[in-house]
Amino acid sequence: MSQMNIIQAINDALKLEMRRNPDVVVLGEDVGKFGGVFRATAGLYDEFGDTRVIDTPLAEAGIIGASIGMAMYGLRPVPEIQFADFIYPAFDQIINELAKLRYRSGGEWTCPVTIRTPYGGGIRGGHYHSQSPEALFAHIPGLKVVIPSSPYDAKGLLLSSIRDDDPVLFMEPKRVYRAARGEVPEGEDYTIPLSSAKIIREGRHCTVLSYGAMIHTCLEAVPLCESDGYDVELIDLRTLVPWDRDTVMSSVRKTGRCVVVVEAPRTASFAGELIAEIQENCFLSLESPIGRVTGYDTPFPHTLEHLYLPDAERIRQTVTNTMTY
């Protein structure tokens, strides 16, 4: 075991899988010689060469379009979109092509592409280096959406994603790329199954449901809630599509209360979907309305980002409201 951050864990996963499977190729802007703007692909170019670690032209639709063609041909491309904010030029390729190919061809063609992209705020990135657009993709049948929060999970989930026969959007919480550290078995092959949520902390009073960078904000809120007398059960969803209903529902049935925390804008965020499903399935167990802590329905701000993003205090307040309803 060695201490790693999320970037190192992702790098370790990519190296491992590229050594294991010659069909795995990495492509994207600046991913080659430079090793990626966040260094996630550092060292791959030297080890695997420019046929498998491909610096692409600056065109996201091309990165995903070419990945689709490669995947149809039998390769396992792992394209990187430098920031999730820049994924929209590839929207058509992702939604109309990548996600639908298996279905529209009656299962004749498959598209095992894992799109890696850093998402989320808190790095002073303004409108275009901060967005959290996971709900836009969670809405698309045929895509899987995975968001790790820790180095150990990042590696195990990325390996599962690359080996999965369906397209996966793998969103990386860039605010904690380096801040989140933990034990990761370096060079060792292990996977974490997709669609399995993780109970990070057991608690009796209120289920707090979140994913990605917000898990770390929730962890800050846990002791605050504890000092208020509330014992929080914190769940990391890890996969948004298809998500682990069993783990979530049994937790909410146990606690009878739930708060969902996401940093995306409030309207039509993935929190809305989680809440709808939970209330349909756990109505008789619920002691109070399910609470929601989210970003605001504004474009992502620059100077005021600390006020936009949910923080531990906002989570604490919503937990209190839910507990005292």
Added chain:
Amino acid sequence: MTDGEPLLQILDEHGNLVGDIPEPLTNDDLVMLYRHMRRIRVVDERMLPLQRQGRISFYGAATGQEAAVVGSGYALSPDDWVFPALREGGVALMRGYDLWLYIAQLFGNITDVTHGRQMPCHYTSRRHHFVSLSSPIGTQLPQAVGTAMGMRIRGETKATAVYMGDGATSEGDFHIALRFASRYQAPVVFFCQNNQWAISVPSSKQTRATSFAIKGTAYGIPWERVDGNCVLAVFAATQRAVQRAYAGLGPSFVEALTYRIGAHSTSDDPSRYRDESVTEAWKSRCPLIRFRTFLTTRNLWNEDKERNFVTELETAIKQAVHEHEAASPPPLSSMFTDVYAKLPAHIVEQQQMAQNFAATKPRGHRS
């Protein structure tokens, strides 16, 4: 757009040989080229009325463009890959795709391998390396480059052919595809069927360049323009492009100038936006008549052969239409499969929900 660059022509409009018959075409090949073209025309002529009668929901014919479809398709090997646009279903047939399945797709009933999930003319045949068509314009172009890059990565001597209409050259994906192809010297053949109309917009309003092919120059991609109604010229140019791909010389661009004799699709009425006297003039440049005249003068084809070929084909079509039309719709359960490799729990639940509802409801909700 001014027609600046010359068009390669091997047979003139009257069917006279004005160039060399491309190597390695034999007399049998020449006849086969004609049969492929004639088959497309017959199928289109039989399918269009089905749409008008409301028996299928849509149809996109290749009428007038058969030489462009067949000449290019004939230059490809079975191991090469094809990314079609709307009017290249004929290429699938040339590669051995069963006409019975082809017609099944139009009806979208239980006999359709894609379970009636797509509109008519959206064929797929993995066995024939004929990639599933989608409706968005130009999306296939960067994908084809990706497949060609994959061929290079694996060190295989193959080519990918990708079709587009003139309209697709306005899409971002077109420019991105040419950019990627030239960057990686991908073994890809871009084949543009310039049928002069993107639904209602004429090619003159789609570019101020002297042609569509010349756009290749900006990307360092060699290009060639051909008379798209001369099947031999189309074959010759495409074959050159394919050979370049095999030789590791990278992408090529072929523009075939032709004309969309019919409507864009069955949902379109061209009389509202174009002078149909021009269409009449192009009808007289029919690629089939030209090639048949040539074959007839060489004693390779005659009225009897024509009649037998068409009759046999029409019988097969009639039989297939009868069977597919009588087939039941795909089962309700098929709506939920193939979204993912395995049915996830939430879709199983929705499938059950739909089936329960169907069981309690009158006709129309039943599978």
